[in-house]
Amino acid sequence: MDETAKEQFKWKFYRLAVQLNAIILLVALAILFFFLAPEPYRLPALIVLLALALVLSWDFVKSYRLTKAWLDEH
DSSP: OOHHHHHHHHHHHHHHHHHHHHHHHHHHHHHHHHHHSOHHHHHHHHHHHHHHHHHHHHHHHHHHHHHHHHHHHO
16 A cells, blocks of 8 residues: 555545544434433434434445445555
8 A cells, every 4th residue: 555545544534433423422412312301302302313323324334335445446
């Protein structure tokens, strides 16, 4: 693996790590909101947070597969 490929992989890995951390944070916030949020805001906040986590998870899996295929080539 040459130097430019290493640099590209570093940024691809960084992006995946940030996305995974965001997914974990969104799920944790959804759990907290489920128990601590006032009743009128509980369900909408839970739905929004879990929907964001789901969309981000879908993008994470797609990016992970592309990065893995890219890494197999290099």
